Amino acid sequence: MKKFLSNAAIKFQRFMYGRYGIDQLYRGLLWIYFALLIISAILGRAVDYRIYTILSVAGLAIIVFAFFRVFSKNIQKRRSENAKWLVFENMVKKQFRILRDRWKFRKTHIFRKCPKCQAVLRLKKIKGSHNVTCPHCKENFKIKVL
Numbered sequence: 001m002k003k004f005l006s007n008a009a010i011k012f013q014r015f016m017y018g019r020y021g022i023d024q025l026y027r028g029l030l031w032i033y034f035a036l037l038i039i040s041a042i043l044g045r046a047v048d049y050r051i052y053t054i055l056s057v058a059g060l061a062i063i064v065f066a067f068f069r070v071f072s073k074n075i076q077k078r079r080s081e082n083a084k085w086l087v088f089e090n091m092v093k094k095q096f097r098i099l100r101d102r103w104k105f106r107k108t109h110i111f112r113k114c115p116k117c118q119a120v121l122r123l124k125k126i127k128g129s130h131n132v133t134c135p136h137c138k139e140n141f142k143i144k145v146l
Contacts, residue, residue, distance in 0.1 A: 019071050020078040025085040029066040033059050115141055 036059040044052020072078055098120055102111055109122045114134040123132060129144045 016071075019073055020069060020075050022070055023078070023082045024089065025082045026066050026069060028085060028089065029062050029069075033062045033066070036062065110143075110145060112143055114139055 036055050040052050040055030040059065044055060069078055069081070098111070101122065105122060108125055110125050112121050112123060112132070113119065114121060114137060116139040117134060117137040119134060119136045121132065121134060123130070123143065123145075125145060127145050129142060131140060132143055133140050
């Protein structure tokens with residue numbers, strides 16, 4: 001049995017040679033698939049069978065696309081897709097980080113956006129009017145803390 005599994009692993013490695021393989025977009029698609037599967041199981045049975053069907057078909061399309069990407073030989077296109085996914089993923093993570101920090105520092109700091117570059121700045125919660133310099137674009141602006 002051990003030799004059989006070893007030979008199967010070698011054959012699979014040879015098969016995957018020159019193919020794209022697993023990346024962050026594949027993992028993201030799997031998470032989306034599982035989320036759709038759970039939502040369709042909960043909502044579809046309780047609300048309407050059409051919702052279950054639509055979500056199931058969408059999940060199936062996502063998982064088929066994910067496996068297509070894994071076995072694809074067009075590596076450049078898969079890399080560019082993954083790069084776009086990483087930009088989107090980092091944007092979403094940044095928003096959640098900002099929300100987490102706003103909650104974590106809600107008693108000691110305030111958060112304001114720079115009027116020029118829209119960067120979110122964390123400022124000490126000291127009452128009064130203050131001049132602030134953005135560390136990213138060096139823009140000076142006034143804020144008022146109540």
